[in-house]
Amino acid sequence: MGQAEVSRLSPGEAREQFDEIQQVYAVAFPNYDLGDHRRRTLRQIESAGFEAVTVRENGVLVGFAYGLPLSARSTWWNGLRPLQPDGFAVETGRRTFAVIDLAVLPSHRGRGLGRRLMDELLRSRPEERATLATVPDNRETQRMYERWGWSLVGRVPGVEGETSDTFDLYVIALRPEAPTSSR
Numbered sequence: 001m002g003q004a005e006v007s008r009l010s011p012g013e014a015r016e017q018f019d020e021i022q023q024v025y026a027v028a029f030p031n032y033d034l035g036d037h038r039r040r041t042l043r044q045i046e047s048a049g050f051e052a053v054t055v056r057e058n059g060v061l062v063g064f065a066y067g068l069p070l071s072a073r074s075t076w077w078n079g080l081r082p083l084q085p086d087g088f089a090v091e092t093g094r095r096t097f098a099v100i101d102l103a104v105l106p107s108h109r110g111r112g113l114g115r116r117l118m119d120e121l122l123r124s125r126p127e128e129r130a131t132l133a134t135v136p137d138n139r140e141t142q143r144m145y146e147r148w149g150w151s152l153v154g155r156v157p158g159v160e161g162e163t164s165d166t167f168d169l170y171v172i173a174l175r176p177e178a179p180t181s182s183r
Contacts, residue, residue: 002058004113006120009052011045017054018042020061028103032163044068044100048093053121055104055113063104065117069127070096076131080154080169088153097125097174099132115148125174133167145170 052066077089
């Protein structure tokens with residue numbers, strides 16, 4: 001195993017490296033629709049605040065993470081159960097950063113690369129909190145996020161064309177004074 005090199009990408013660099021990113025995505029998420037991933041991600045790259053981080057070993061992409069701030073029109077929290085306190089789901093475009101994808105090749109897992117990617121992605125974010133979604137039956141991934149300090153806030157229904165009928169949503173404070181939930 002070589003030295004792992006973590007890099008931040010501009011939106012332009014993410015676009016340029018998208019084919020490599022999608023190759024890692026295909027291996028990390030073999031049952032997911034690559035056409036949906038391409039359409040969704042190339043649209044997200046154009047969004048204000050989009051950020052991406054990659055990790056390479058010996059020049060080969062072995063993992064990535066990316067996300068963007070939730071807009072004031074976001075539907076991220078629609079249908080969230082259990083209900084959260086008033087104002088929890090209000091977005092301004094500057095309140096919550098959504099981690100959209102985190103992937104590390106299976107051959108490179110268990111070495112802390114996912115945590116390094118997540119830490120680098122969130123390190124300089126100005127938002128008060130971050131959120132991510134997992135499929136409910138992926139307990140191994142959920143336990144990993146919980147070890148990293150993320151808190152489960154509830155479940156939302158998926159929409160047609162998504163990878164799951166439901167998603168479990170997690171939140172973590174990005175600043176010590178920022179609340180993630182009142183529960």
